[in-house]
Amino acid sequence: IFVAATGLLLAMSTALVFVTGKGEDALYITAGVLLISFYNRIRTQDNFQSVVIFYLPLMGISLIGFLVAFFYYGITGALSISIGLLVSLAASWVQVMRISLHENFNHNDLFHVIQMLGMYLMYRGGLEIPPF
Template sequence: MTINEPVTVVTNWMITGVSWVLAVRLWRQLKGSARVIPGRKWALALLFLGMASLFGGLHHGLDTSVRPVGLGGGDLFWQLTMLSIGLVSYLIVTGTGQAVLPEKWWPLLLIVSTVKLIAYVMLALPEGAFYLAILDYASAMVLVVLFSGIGFWQSRLRAAPWMVMGVTISFVAAGIQQSGWGLHQHFNHNDVYHTIQIFGVFCFYRGAQRFY
């Protein structure tokens, strides 16, 4: 069986490996934490980020003739990638929000985030358009920066600088991906994006460690 875009598959799965290792480490560090909810949500976000990269690698690597069929006759691997991205967005927004907002605001945060996730799933999965995932993820990143800023202003939240750094790296990586710029014909814009994004993932992990 021929593997398409092997470097893209490898760089995708590098994100998977790093994300899952950091997710397990973060989850184990939560014992006895006063802020277990934000930390666990970020650990789950890293888990689903790894899943998005796993399925993304399968989508890029396998020929359409051997990919399983998903909803509406679409590519199942791509739909699982899109779904995982939506779950990451939901978890990082609610996790960061619950780390800095008073508990009286949590129900509103969860309701709005859940409605946003449902709308994303209903629009993105049937269409399979990656720009919807970009818009959803970018809006989540903006909210992470906003909540981090609130936390830093209120109590000098130690997580804030790492979160802002992670978002900045993610936006730079996404900008390179959207520009189509690559280092080599065998190391394209997606490969550059994945490689840079690994550093963003580490920053998010370091930030999530500092919620508690």
């Protein structure tokens, strides 16, 4: 649930740059419906693939949105967030491919180490974006 909520909030933070008024309400309603549908899905199919299927499109939407925010609106923090998203996607790929460095440092451990770098880049980028 936390991964789904994080993915939704990230995609919404991008989308809110581009929409106002009733569009915001539609985003909140859509996010709520998506979160409920994800919860219902993982009750019957609780596996990593279900999570990836849910958050991968959200990460793609977020990546495109932050790249647009950087190139067209000049929001510099959006570039750091975009790079952080790419690092996070690479971390997910490492986990899906089950790449391990050592028997005591498996694909899940490596995923989390790479993910920490991605989260740091997104955090730094977020600090550079002024409130609207």
